[in-house]
Amino acid sequence: MPESRTLPPALEVKGISKTFTHRRRETRVLDNVSLTVQPQEFVSIVGPSGCGKSTLFHIIGGLELPDAGTVSMNGNLVTGQRGEISYMPQQPALFPWRSIEDNVLLAGELKGAPQTAARETARHWLAKVGLGGFERAYPHMLSGGMQQRAAFLRALLAPQELMLLDEPFSALDALTRSEMQRWLLELWEENRRSVLFITHNIEEALLLSSRIYVFSGRPGSVLHTVDVPFPRPRREEIADSPEFLQLKRQLSQWMREEQAKSAK
Ligand SMILES: Nc1ncnc2c1ncn2[C@@H]1O[C@H](COP(=O)(O)OP(=O)(O)OP(=O)(O)O)[C@@H](O)[C@H]1O
Numbered sequence: 001m002p003e004s005r006t007l008p009p010a011l012e013v014k015g016i017s018k019t020f021t022h023r024r025r026e027t028r029v030l031d032n033v034s035l036t037v038q039p040q041e042f043v044s045i046v047g048p049s050g051c052g053k054s055t056l057f058h059i060i061g062g063l064e065l066p067d068a069g070t071v072s073m074n075g076n077l078v079t080g081q082r083g084e085i086s087y088m089p090q091q092p093a094l095f096p097w098r099s100i101e102d103n104v105l106l107a108g109e110l111k112g113a114p115q116t117a118a119r120e121t122a123r124h125w126l127a128k129v130g131l132g133g134f135e136r137a138y139p140h141m142l143s144g145g146m147q148q149r150a151a152f153l154r155a156l157l158a159p160q161e162l163m164l165l166d167e168p169f170s171a172l173d174a175l176t177r178s179e180m181q182r183w184l185l186e187l188w189e190e191n192r193r194s195v196l197f198i199t200h201n202i203e204e205a206l207l208l209s210s211r212i213y214v215f216s217g218r219p220g221s222v223l224h225t226v227d228v229p230f231p232r233p234r235r236e237e238i239a240d241s242p243e244f245l246q247l248k249r250q251l252s253q254w255m256r257e258e259q260a261k262s263a264k
């Protein structure tokens, strides 16, 4: 696709560093992080707990300011600006006073999408993720995994081109998780968005992504960039191929090494 090569990246993070100061104690969380998501590309970040992955998302979403570095989207500098991305936070933040359907509709409402069509789309997708019949329920009436699926849908139906997903499947049991992975893969391949995805699950990252950034322990920096070579559309069977297993071994080893360093 020659046209897509001339487009600026959907997301370009350049030289981001961040230190938090709490009670005069400084925690250096991110160290000179640079990464790119091309238009319609699915990119993942894996890295040890506490290495600053969620903080990086807060910076990209404009909720925190970096000490150094810039965030650009589609060639425009947006450091510190909110509202540019669709974001699913690590803790699903559903509004307790809104029904599940109204929560899912929220992102669209803010952007002024037409009501009836949006409601129909929301119902269609709620049924697809196994939440049919829970449209009028309130978040406290749902299990953690169900809340996570609703929060995921809300991010998916938001109109912004770039989606940031912070461990969207972590509260799901293994079976639901693999169903959601398959579903996300199919959906994304049908209707490509630019996605930056945080996960601890290496297999998940390999299955879904075109590129994986492996982060070091805190302060988080990009240790390795891995291009995932499998052609699309992808099916879960690629997980049995020798190339997949080899990449998985390599990534697992890097993660173990970083975790061991962080534990010291
Ligand atoms: N607002 C804040 N004030 C002070 N420290 C913070 C703040 N937000 C995050 N931190 C610290 O920054 C570090 C990185 O946190 P972050 O949530 O970004 O890690 P993470 O890589 O997402 O971890 P996990 O994989 O466990 O979700 C932690 O040490 C955390 O305590």
Ligand SMILES: [Mg+2]
Pocket (backbone or CB within 6 Å): 053, 054, 055, 090, 166
């Ligand atoms: Mg996190």
